[in-house]
Amino acid sequence: MFLSSSIRRQPEFREGMRDMSSVALGIGAWGLMTGVAMVKSGMSVFEAVAMSLLVYAGSSQLAAIPLLIAGAPAWVILATSFCVNLRFVVFSLHLRPYLMHMPRWRRMTHGYLTADMSYALFTRRYAQPPASAAEQRAQEAYLTGNYFVTWCSWIGMSLAGIVLANLIPQSWGLGFAGVLSLVAIVCSMATTRLRILAALVAGATAVAAYALPLKLNIVAAIGVAVLLCFWLEKKVGLDPDAEDEK
Amino acid sequence: MTLGTGGTTDPWTLAVIVGMAGVTVLTRCFFFILDRPWGLPEWAHRALHYAPAAALAAVVIPEIVMAQGHLISTWKDARLYAAAAGAAYYFWRRGVLGTMLAGMAVYLPLHLGLGW
Numbered sequence: 001m002f003l004s005s006s007i008r009r010q011p012e013f014r015e016g017m018r019d020m021s022s023v024a025l026g027i028g029a030w031g032l033m034t035g036v037a038m039v040k041s042g043m044s045v046f047e048a049v050a051m052s053l054l055v056y057a058g059s060s061q062l063a064a065i066p067l068l069i070a071g072a073p074a075w076v077i078l079a080t081s082f083c084v085n086l087r088f089v090v091f092s093l094h095l096r097p098y099l100m101h102m103p104r105w106r107r108m109t110h111g112y113l114t115a116d117m118s119y120a121l122f123t124r125r126y127a128q129p130p131a132s133a134a135e136q137r138a139q140e141a142y143l144t145g146n147y148f149v150t151w152c153s154w155i156g157m158s159l160a161g162i163v164l165a166n167l168i169p170q171s172w173g174l175g176f177a178g179v180l181s182l183v184a185i186v187c188s189m190a191t192t193r194l195r196i197l198a199a200l201v202a203g204a205t206a207v208a209a210y211a212l213p214l215k216l217n218i219v220a221a222i223g224v225a226v227l228l229c230f231w232l233e234k235k236v237g238l239d240p241d242a243e244d245e246k
Numbered sequence: 247m248t249l250g251t252g253g254t255t256d257p258w259t260l261a262v263i264v265g266m267a268g269v270t271v272l273t274r275c276f277f278f279i280l281d282r283p284w285g286l287p288e289w290a291h292r293a294l295h296y297a298p299a300a301a302l303a304a305v306v307i308p309e310i311v312m313a314q315g316h317l318i319s320t321w322k323d324a325r326l327y328a329a330a331a332g333a334a335y336y337f338w339r340r341g342v343l344g345t346m347l348a349g350m351a352v353y354l355p356l357h358l359g360l361g362w
Binding site: 026029030033043044046047050051054055056057059060061063064066067068074077078080081082083084085086087088089090091092093095096099100104107108111112114115171172173174176177179180181182183184185186187188189190192194195196198199200201202203204205206207210211217218221222225226229230233 | 254255258259260261262263264265266267269270271272273274275276277278279281283289292293294295296297298299300301302303304305306307308309310311312315316317324325328329332333336337340341342343345346349350353354357358
């Protein structure tokens with residue numbers, strides 16, 4: 001998308017790049033660490049490069065590493081990525097009116113490249129979907145500028161991490177940095193009492209059911225936690241949307 | 247998949263990676279793939295509140311408290327203190343990068359210095 005010069009000529013493209021550049025350092029550092037974590041946990045350099053370039057979703061990549069190493073079946077890994085990525089499903093509902101004026105391949109390219117920070121900056125800058133052709137072009141250019149910076153810093157630093165990882169001895173245990181980033185992401189998602197409970201119950205279930213074959217303990221943990229929260233919602237009369245407002 | 251630096255590439259892992267790229271596209275574009283507007287059933291909307299945190303916690307907690315497939319039975323494990331320090335940092339200051347650095351600042355001395 002950023003290859004299209006008609007988008008790059010819009011002043012909003014530069015504006016989008018500028019707004020994103022302040023957070024690019026953090027994104028780059030996270031990419032660096034993900035690159036190191038992938039190689040340090042036993043993926044080959046080619047696999048790690050392919051994962052950075054294709055999957056392009058940090059938390060889903062980090063969550064997949066232990067499952068790949070354990071030889072979990074593909075459907076369990078894909079189901080876990082899907083659950084980890086569910087927040088994007090919510091974002092896509094929000095972005096729909098902003099993108100529906102484009103042909104399908106074009107809006108899907110934008111969608112694929114729009115990760116957490118681009119979504120957050122874009123929807124903060126434009127509270128309303130475009131109402132005219134000029135606004136459509138401006139918004140598309142801003143979004144493209146946003147994710148152009150994100151893509152460059154994430155991919156560039158991931159590749160740097162993959163290269164540097166080979167210089168660091170395995171015994172340092174730097175792969176644990178990936179686990180620590182996931183700790184931060186779990187904490188960021190645990191915003192309501194029921195979500196904190198869901199995380200704790202899922203963690204306990206995953207440990208208790210660890211002996212299940214095919215890494216099914218992950219699937220069991222998600223199922224138990226979600227069903228328990230559904231039951232508690234009814235039992236205590238908690239409304240998840242109202243809880244979000246707190 | 248082999249353990250250790252410079253693992254070998256295998257076709258199954260690459261196929262899973264391509265599948266995961268498909269999951270990225272599917273989830274990021276979910277509601278604007280089709281032209282006609284549509285919504286999710288009510289139960290799926292409610293599951294969206296809990297499933298992401300549950301999925302990540304189910305992956306991450308065993309990585310902290312288990313070794314060789316068993317719950318660890320010692321307190322001398324650097325991962326416990328590093329994860330606690332990371333979580334504490336997160337609730338104090340926020341930010342993925344800071345959490346990772348704070349956790350590693352606890353992990354590396356314990357792991358390399360004391361061999362925990």
